[in-house]
Amino acid sequence: MRKTTLFLGATLLSFTALLPAAARAHIRSMDAGACQPYNANGVRGYQCGLVGGDDYGVPTTVYFDYNASAGSIVDLYFVRTTYSGSISSDTMTPSAPYTGSYDAALYPSTTIQGPSPYDYYRALFITNNSITVYGVALRN
Amino acid sequence: MRSNLVVALIGSLTGALGALAVAGLSSAREHAPHAERAAPLAPPPSGIVPPGWNPLFVAAAAHAEAPPPPSAPAPPATGPARGEPDEKERGRQEHYAQELEYRENELASHDSESVDGAWAHGETATIRQTLSAGERSFVVKSVDCRTRTCVAELTYPTPSEAVNGQASLATSIPAGCHGMLSTLTPPTDAGPYDATVVYYCR
Numbered sequence: 001m002r003k004t005t006l007f008l009g010a011t012l013l014s015f016t017a018l019l020p021a022a023a024r025a026h027i028r029s030m031d032a033g034a035c036q037p038y039n040a041n042g043v044r045g046y047q048c049g050l051v052g053g054d055d056y057g058v059p060t061t062v063y064f065d066y067n068a069s070a071g072s073i074v075d076l077y078f079v080r081t082t083y084s085g086s087i088s089s090d091t092m093t094p095s096a097p098y099t100g101s102y103d104a105a106l107y108p109s110t111t112i113q114g115p116s117p118y119d120y121y122r123a124l125f126i127t128n129n130s131i132t133v134y135g136v137a138l139r140n
Numbered sequence: 141m142r143s144n145l146v147v148a149l150i151g152s153l154t155g156a157l158g159a160l161a162v163a164g165l166s167s168a169r170e171h172a173p174h175a176e177r178a179a180p181l182a183p184p185p186s187g188i189v190p191p192g193w194n195p196l197f198v199a200a201a202a203h204a205e206a207p208p209p210p211s212a213p214a215p216p217a218t219g220p221a222r223g224e225p226d227e228k229e230r231g232r233q234e235h236y237a238q239e240l241e242y243r244e245n246e247l248a249s250h251d252s253e254s255v256d257g258a259w260a261h262g263e264t265a266t267i268r269q270t271l272s273a274g275e276r277s278f279v280v281k282s283v284d285c286r287t288r289t290c291v292a293e294l295t296y297p298t299p300s301e302a303v304n305g306q307a308s309l310a311t312s313i314p315a316g317c318h319g320m321l322s323t324l325t326p327p328t329d330a331g332p333y334d335a336t337v338v339y340y341c342r
Binding site: 038040041042043077079081082083084085086087088089090091092109110111113114116118124126 | 187188189190191228231232233235236238239242243273274275276303306307308309310311312313317318319320321322323324340
């Protein structure tokens with residue numbers, strides 16, 4: 001009886017101690033050094049490759065950190081390419097005044113359907129002007 | 141005393157394993173063996189060729205799946221038998237089947253929407269304008285907007301062109317929409333190929 005109680009107590013203690021740490025949201029951030037200029041079919045900006053995989057789960061928020069000069073309209077894209085060839089993307093355009101530092105949050109809806117740990121992710125800053133990209137972060 | 145310590149230790153380990161299992165972190169990682177690749181004979185497609193596509197309909201894929209030269213090393217004895225897909229490739233095939241099913245469901249959902257005439261007319265024009273901008277390898281066959289979503293049908297000269305055109309579609313979502321999805325269906329020949337893009341707008 002005593003040993004059973006001891007066993008259950010130890011099990012409960014370690015379970016409750018580890019579960020919050022194991023189940024908490026993960027954040028991975030990428031410095032602008034992981035980004036490169038993007039120019040395709042007249043669409044210009046910067047793109048950053050992001051880390052996927054099974055350590056993180058489905059992204060719920062994508063943070064785009066950048067500084068825009070006056071008159072810069074920046075369209076933000078989060079693109080998923082699956083390893084079986086499908087492509088999907090979510091986009092948003094931060095509201096005016098379109099200048100200064102942004103820490104814009106995009107909440108994916110299309111790109112999180114049918115996830116696979118082999119999915120590839122990209123974040124793109126599409127702009128008509130020059131901007132300074134600081135980095136990108138993903139939260140799951 | 142010592143037996144109590146052992147029991148407590150076993151209990152702690154059991155609890156820790158339970159926590160990891162609940163958090164979904166206990167699944168073993170799969171390390172797929174490096175795929176054997178033939179020497180490139182032509183530039184590879186810029187997009188990912190879906191699994192199971194007939195190589196004859198996608199020229200570049202035919203090179204990727206060509207048999208290795210005689211001097212190529214034999215596959216490791218522990219790997220899958222030649223010609224048999226490994227675990228990752230089987231997963232890719234299953235995932236593609238799920239994506240095709242999801243695509244069908246999304247198109248059926250679009251078809252079941254009622255038509256908001258005023259919005260649909262304006263958004264259709266916007267999508268046509270966006271898809272026609274710049275150099276494109278496709279022609280816009282049709283655009284159909286309802287209440288929440290729009291579906292555009294694009295005709296490419298070949299299935300290969302459709303594979304290569306996927307990426308640019310993802311970064312040119314028309315104003316008024318916030319998301320897109322494109323899953324290419326298996327081609328029936330190497331000629332003109334119709335692709336369908338779903339736009340999520342409201």
